[in-house]
Amino acid sequence: MVAGQQVSAWRPKVPGVVEVFHARFTEHAYPMHVHDSWTLLVVDDGAVRYDLNRHERGTPHDTVSLLPPQVPHNGSPATAQGFRKRVLYLDLTQLDETFIGPAVDGPDLVDPGLRRRVGQLHTSLTHRGDELEAESRLALIRERLRGHLRPRLVARPPRADGGVAHSLRELLDERLVQGLTLDEAAKLVHAHPTHLVRAFSAAFGIAPHQYLMARRVDRARRLLLDGQPASEVAAAAGFYDQSHFTRHFKRLVGSAPGQYARAGKARSHEHRLDGE
Numbered sequence: 001m002v003a004g005q006q007v008s009a010w011r012p013k014v015p016g017v018v019e020v021f022h023a024r025f026t027e028h029a030y031p032m033h034v035h036d037s038w039t040l041l042v043v044d045d046g047a048v049r050y051d052l053n054r055h056e057r058g059t060p061h062d063t064v065s066l067l068p069p070q071v072p073h074n075g076s077p078a079t080a081q082g083f084r085k086r087v088l089y090l091d092l093t094q095l096d097e098t099f100i101g102p103a104v105d106g107p108d109l110v111d112p113g114l115r116r117r118v119g120q121l122h123t124s125l126t127h128r129g130d131e132l133e134a135e136s137r138l139a140l141i142r143e144r145l146r147g148h149l150r151p152r153l154v155a156r157p158p159r160a161d162g163g164v165a166h167s168l169r170e171l172l173d174e175r176l177v178q179g180l181t182l183d184e185a186a187k188l189v190h191a192h193p194t195h196l197v198r199a200f201s202a203a204f205g206i207a208p209h210q211y212l213m214a215r216r217v218d219r220a221r222r223l224l225l226d227g228q229p230a231s232e233v234a235a236a237a238g239f240y241d242q243s244h245f246t247r248h249f250k251r252l253v254g255s256a257p258g259q260y261a262r263a264g265k266a267r268s269h270e271h272r273l274d275g276e
Helices: 097-106 114-123 131-152 164-172 182-189 193-204 208-225 230-236 242-253 256-274
Strands: 006-010 017-025 028-032 038-046 048-052 053-056 065-066 073-077 083-090 108-110
Touching: 006 208, 017 114, 017 193, 017 208, 028 208, 028 242, 038 048, 038 114, 053 097, 065 114, 083 114, 097 131, 114 131, 164 182, 164 193, 164 208, 182 193, 193 208, 208 230, 208 242, 208 256, 230 242, 230 256
Parallel strands: none
Antiparallel strands: 006 017, 017 083, 028 073, 038 065, 038 083, 048 053, 048 073, 065 108
């Protein structure tokens, strides 16, 4: 691990929360990727700059950033000292797909009250036995987020049908583990391979192979936090071998799978001790 980097991740027993991720990075830069869940981000020290849907964004002081699922984004330190962040990955029961468009238009929310509540939720999630408190705090945060996004729903025009791009995305989701070649995909969606890549990249701002790897890494994160050995996760998430898995996981998460898994086990052990 690079000096100064710290990673902690766990999967709490709180409905709607897919993962909690705390990290400090001094140099790591995330490449363009996607998640299948909402990313609720606060930066405690330093700052992050990122691109979302081809627009440059940032995380100034007291900002809460909400990055929607399936929308490509990257991230890198905006200061020489790097950054320290806390992230909640929330599933679609908390915010459904109708909120994705408004979140793309304005992902950075300047709301000190919301930021305070997010911090309180993180605190409650670190203590086993405080699940009811966490659920209550999450409910208040969910309503506040919806309040920020709802006024933008009426003004946003309906999204045009992406045609083959959306068909390819559905196909990649279905073939997440087994994968497929570009020629196979082109035959299944009845499009020329080159046109298919261009259409997908134009529609989603990310190449098909980048999308697939990001989804596989997301799956690997969940399996590791569920306690599955890193040696088994590579195949279960669709990677060619352990080296292939480690390279892409480290590039997208900022830590190796083994380190990430140990952080999750350490957090689970702390929770067990708290409950004794």
